[in-house]
Amino acid sequence: MKRVLRFLLRGFLGLLALLALLAGLFAYFLYTPEPELPQLSGQLTKGTIEVAGVKRSYRTYVPKDLPKGAPLVLVMHGSGESPGQIRVGTGYSFERLADQHGFALVYPKAYASDWNDCSRIGDKELNGVRGDDVGFLAALVDKTVAELALDPTRVFAAGVSNGGSMAMRLALEQPSRYKAVAAVVANVPAPENFQCQPAAQKATSVMIMNGTEDPLVPYAGGEINLLGLFYKGGPIISSRASAQYFADWARLSGAPLTSEKTVAEGVRVEQNRWSQAGKPEVELVSIHGGGHGLPQPYSKRPRLLGPSPMEPNGPAMIWAFFARQTK
DSSP states (O other), X not given: OHHHHXXXXXXXXXXXXXXXXXXXHHHXXXXXXXXXXXXXSSEEEEEEEEETTEEEEEEEEEOTTOOTTOOXXXXXXXXXXXXXXXXXXXXXXXXXXXXXXXXXXXXXXXXXXXXXXXXXXXXXXXXXXXXXXXXHHHHHHHHHHHHHTOOTTSEEEEEETHHHHHHHHHXXXXXXXXXEEEEESOOOBOGGGBOOOOOSSOOOEEEEEEXXXXXXXXXXXXXXXXXXXXXXXXXXXXXXXXXXXXXXXXXXXXXXXXXXXXXXXXXXXXXXXXXXXXXXXXXXXXXXXXOSSOOOSSOOOOGGGOXXXXXXXXXXXXXXXXXXXXX
């Protein structure tokens, strides 16, 4: 009997040790503390809209005393996430900027786990139905602009990861609706994985902001996956080729203007900008030493997603790019 008890005790202690190890690995690779909620002037509200017979949800942040004719910024979450998660994951950066610069902010929710972006591959269906995310976002923009009396010529869209891929689709297929878009940790799908239908006669301004050490969306192109096991999103071209794709689409000729600077922790920020008078602008921001996430000074990203630099302030760079397109 004592031998059986000793055997059971060893097994129990071994199980405890295994659980402790797993908890430690989780804490090291996945856990990140939530950023402190800043003091904000406005209100965050939940809303719904029906598009093509489907009820869709979103959240809206409106700064206090927002004037009529203000801009609108859409911020789209990553795969499997929600509006609440993109708020926290970006350290509430866009709400801070909305208060500072005076624009309305909308966080839409994808229909399925993934946005129905330009990639043919992904978890884009719910109960066998593929959502019309382009139509949903268009209807949401029209509704928000009308309700808040915003400027329809200053509508912008930004997204992180799969949300960044969706921002690329909006740029390509509805350039008249969005003055500029910003795609973070996202690249253009490879030709065999490409399903978008780019507009032929008009382009819009596009910023791409990617980390060179992204373990999920490879900066140099290839297959989207994490450790070869999790989330397979199909083949993509490189970040530089993606930026050149948009420059060619906007008929921007010549080499880009290049600048570099080193920020904290030895991270190097390289900016390549294609710009010609009277045409949209394309900019590639390469975060040398950055992983899969939007760099910002308010919160770290999980270690599993690569290096998590606190500089540069990616959301502030995105807003500066947006604001520049209206001047």
